[in-house]
Amino acid sequence: MENRKIFVLPHKLLIALLLFTSTLCLSFVIPKSWNLSQIIGINKPKIEIINSNADNQQRVAEFQTAMEASLNEQLKQKNLLSVSPTSFNGKIIYEIKPIGNKKVIALTFDDGPWKNSTRQTLDILKKNNIKATFFVVGQALKNNPELGKQVITEGHAIANHTWHHWYHFMNPQVAAFEIDKTTDLIYQVTGVKTNLFRPPGGHLSNGLVAHARNKKYATLMWSADSRDFQQPAPETLVNNVIKNARPGGIILLHDGGAIALVPSKLYLR
Numbered sequence: 001m002e003n004r005k006i007f008v009l010p011h012k013l014l015i016a017l018l019l020f021t022s023t024l025c026l027s028f029v030i031p032k033s034w035n036l037s038q039i040i041g042i043n044k045p046k047i048e049i050i051n052s053n054a055d056n057q058q059r060v061a062e063f064q065t066a067m068e069a070s071l072n073e074q075l076k077q078k079n080l081l082s083v084s085p086t087s088f089n090g091k092i093i094y095e096i097k098p099i100g101n102k103k104v105i106a107l108t109f110d111d112g113p114w115k116n117s118t119r120q121t122l123d124i125l126k127k128n129n130i131k132a133t134f135f136v137v138g139q140a141l142k143n144n145p146e147l148g149k150q151v152i153t154e155g156h157a158i159a160n161h162t163w164h165h166w167y168h169f170m171n172p173q174v175a176a177f178e179i180d181k182t183t184d185l186i187y188q189v190t191g192v193k194t195n196l197f198r199p200p201g202g203h204l205s206n207g208l209v210a211h212a213r214n215k216k217y218a219t220l221m222w223s224a225d226s227r228d229f230q231q232p233a234p235e236t237l238v239n240n241v242i243k244n245a246r247p248g249g250i251i252l253l254h255d256g257g258a259i260a261l262v263p264s265k266l267y268l269r
């Protein structure tokens, strides 16, 4: 419990301070020609008009318009947040160059979802109207699918951080399992087919990124590391981010510990 309190406090302060310095905007914009409904299997609702009465027809039309607007908003959020532009496919991204050098920055949370700390993180983000990207670990998502769904319903992006969060070298078959199984579970749980990937620990040469690049994932690294896994004092954590914050930056944070994955270590990147 004590560890959890220490971990959550820096996030609150960090987010409060970041609000003063930046406007969050995930900068991965999908080309307009993409049709996400084909990707994630959602079709627009069809409503049959069964009464020729003019008033009823108008009500049905208004209802249908409202339904489509709601669905389009959902698709827009998923479009913008969980799929990268095609120019990022197969690439390794550390930061982006926002148009007009806009003061936008992306918050990313790795290693979840975890029952308490992920819920707390989501609550803080919601309260401050911030959207972020959650790089989930497959086996953690399997244990907490409802939080994976909440990530999407609250307008955040969901991304792949492998099944086991292993660092060691993996042959192509194991690397494929780690990434593909996680993407499949994300799809089953949320209906979102993500192509955003981050290798555990930022390791680029243990076989995972080779598979991710072959499969055209955008491998997203970071430009500022909060080093929250070291559980620093809140001021230190905030400073770790602020000193490297710049337009188009990607901030590395965690919404929980890997304590259940590797009991001997409190936090992993």
Ligand SMILES: [Zn+2]
Residues within 6 Å of the ligand: 110, 111, 161, 165, 199, 200, 201, 268, 269
């Ligand atoms: Zn990690």
